[in-house]
Amino acid sequence: MTDTILEVRNLHKTFGAVRATNGLNLGVTRGQIHALIGPNGAGKTTAVNQITGDILPDSGLVSFKGENVTRLAAHRRAARGMARSFQITHIFENLTVAENMALSICTHQGHNFKFWQNSLKTKAVREKLPAALARVDLTDRADLPASHLSHGEKRQLEVGMALTGNPDFLILDEPMAGMGPGGTVALTQLIRTLKGKLTILLVEHDMDVVFSLADRITVLVYGQDIATGPPDDIREDPAVRQAYLGEEE
Amino acid sequence: MTHTQQQSIRKKACVALGAMILVLLPWVAALTGQEYYISFFSRVLIYAIAAVSLDLLLGYAGTVSLGHAAYVGVGAYVVGILFFHSAEMEPLFTWPFVFKGCENALVVIPLAVIISALFALVFGALSLRTRGMHFIMITLAFAQMLYYFFVSLEKYGGDDGLSLYNRSALPGLDLGNDTQFYYLCLTLLAAFLFFCTRLVASRFGLVLRGARDNERRLNALGANAYTYKLACFVIAGAGAGLAGSLLANQTEYVSPGLMHWTLSGELMVMVLIGGMGTLFGPVLGAAAFLFMEETLAMITEHWMIYMGPFLLLVVIFAKRGLFGLLTGEGKGHD
């Protein structure tokens, strides 16, 4: 299985009495868009946080590009090519939009012990910043402090920053949440253009989006993967229909 | 012209005006026979260096150190101890070579900077593993530890401290001359400010400000906040050490009081009054603080009673302190 970029095996995590992750297994194939769906509180975000290293599992294994990263610090996983967006916006509120993006560019240029040249004037930033801003439609907001952005624009920045570092593996935790209909369409379009260029783990609520984009889908209920397969199989799966899709219809 | 551009021009004008006042000050003081102000403002410049260095931590790295005076004290004691051995003709150490102490400013000031930076490296490496209240407490504890260490060092005067019989020697300058000493301080402050303004806008500074705003996001981007904060802690410690070495020269006296938490607190007040995260503001803050101390102390020994409400007013009504009021940045509460 050399084309598996991420493998999660028998992962467990409890918060007090809540079993947020309960024996989760997940394999993500290189180059695919893999959707992770499940009802609210199913443990999707908790799973993502253990994959990225934001929290550590109680037991189980996370392996990335063939390396056991279960206990590796988040910044080291990121440096190995893993990027993410957060469901709850995590941006640099006191930096300008351009600086937010520049920071994402700079952190992927090796170390940053460069004390003299203005960060926005460095070669890498001058080359990559315009495209990074344009991609999420924030070009005319570049000089604004991020705290001044609208909620939807903050979401665009959140996703834009995750994309900027040219990751091999991108995790998007409900990227459309709070974006508004226009933003959702634009972002769906954007993700489609990325298809095949990198691997994406997409956590998403909007079923139309999921079924139109995903190559594979894993359904999570009570911290456990109850089904994994191509969209058509998942749509037909009786257990899934009952546990999850049934509620929506 | 956009609002930001206007602000930037106003800021440059304020800095230029401030620089002009400081450059002309000894000259005006001499003309009007108020030479006392030359030495008073030397003190302002020195405290300004320490306050600017603290602003790197408070305003840019987002780490609240309540032990910054420790590095001022270390810098001062480096000058004091080297002077003591030189004056007493008693070698500081004899192995691996004989070192008789030193009064040369070109040696003692850089040494003060380096040794303060080393202390900051060790203390910072340990304290930056904690955060929030724990960090504040551990920085305070390290500073108090040094304070009591020097109180117990009888050889160097213990509680009473050390008197220097003269200022350090600098080839081509007479540091004993208050005006020349003033210009040395002004030059060093200007150089340090220039370095810091470059620093905070650089890639390093960008990562640092990112760590201040959202450490979790910074980690997700692949950078480890700890390393950058530690580097900043060392640079700030070096700046404080520079201030300490100048302060020892200015007062020709060093004592453990320089490491006491009250001085750390005063430096913090200077940063807050002047404007946290502005670099230039703390210079203004140092001037305002020392000026109030000077004038109010003549009226009442409990002058801090007046300082308290003043600090409150500034912090509540001016987001970027006095400097923010001058540049028009202050009203920008979100």
Ligand SMILES: Nc1ncnc2c1ncn2[C@@H]1O[C@H](COP(=O)(O)OP(=O)(O)O)[C@@H](O)[C@H]1O
């Ligand atoms: N830090 C935490 N402390 C306590 N409980 C938590 C924590 N994070 C998540 N949970 C709980 O774990 C369960 C899964 O949450 P989450 O992973 O956010 O679900 P999802 O992203 O699928 O909506 C929920 O019951 C939630 O309340």
Ligand SMILES: [Mg+2]
């Ligand atoms: Mg979630």
